Amino acid sequence: PSPSQEGNQSSQNTPTLERPNSLTSPPKSKIQNPKSQDCLIPDEHYIPRPPIEQKCYDTILQPGSLLRIKAPKQMGKTALVNHLLCELGEFDAPDYRTVHLSLELSDRRKHLVDLSQFLRWFCINISRELGLPSELDEYWDEEGLGAKVSCTTYFEQYILPDADCPLVLCLDDVDLLFPFPEVYEDFFGLLRSWYEKARSRRIWKKFRLV
Numbered sequence: 001p002s003p004s005q006e007g008n009q010s011s012q013n014t015p016t017l018e019r020p021n022s023l024t025s026p027p028k029s030k031i032q033n034p035k036s037q038d039c040l041i042p043d044e045h046y047i048p049r050p051p052i053e054q055k056c057y058d059t060i061l062q063p064g065s066l067l068r069i070k071a072p073k074q075m076g077k078t079a080l081v082n083h084l085l086c087e088l089g090e091f092d093a094p095d096y097r098t099v100h101l102s103l104e105l106s107d108r109r110k111h112l113v114d115l116s117q118f119l120r121w122f123c124i125n126i127s128r129e130l131g132l133p134s135e136l137d138e139y140w141d142e143e144g145l146g147a148k149v150s151c152t153t154y155f156e157q158y159i160l161p162d163a164d165c166p167l168v169l170c171l172d173d174v175d176l177l178f179p180f181p182e183v184y185e186d187f188f189g190l191l192r193s194w195y196e197k198a199r200s201r202r203i204w205k206k207f208r209l210v
């Protein structure tokens with residue numbers, strides 16, 4: 001996301017945790033997400049580039065944090081995110097739930113041209129990654145509340161309260177939204193509102209956005 005972090009760390013140009021003895025060699029175990037059958041598999045070829053990993057990790061640990069990783073293509077942003085999630089699982093599981101969602105999975109002609117369609121796709125995939133059944137019909141009131149409030153309600157009353165541990169959501173390939181300003185302007189504004197909510201709402205302190 002494009003909003004500034006207001007004190008949180010950003011990684012610029014060359015993306016790259018100095019947790020003791022954790023970065024010089026990749027973890028050997030598979031890290032499993034709570035309620036999910038999927039596993040995060042450490043990349044044995046990942047090359048640490050301190051202190052970037054440590055700065056990113058420290059930011060993720062902060063309640064309600066926002067971390068923006070910005071760099072040119074093929075500079076290792078996705079590899080860095082995967083590495084962070086593996087490290088998070090290795091040392092802090094089951095204290096964190098993690099979701100890594102790439103917008104490449106969306107159907108551009110269907111999901112990226114309409115805000116409501118995109119937010120519904122977004123919520124359904126977050127639920128799927130967490131191993132939760134989709135309950136959109138229970139919380140979605142587009143006619144009365146609108147898509148953005150319905151999406152917020154879904155997170156506030158269903159996704160976040162489902163577990164006591166924080167949720168780390170990593171969004172990849174967000175640049176795919178840029179050709180669709182009618183979607184990305186509202187979506188990034190929504191993410192910013194969630195970040196601001198963490199200052200005054202305890203439930204949103206569980207939300208960490210990358």
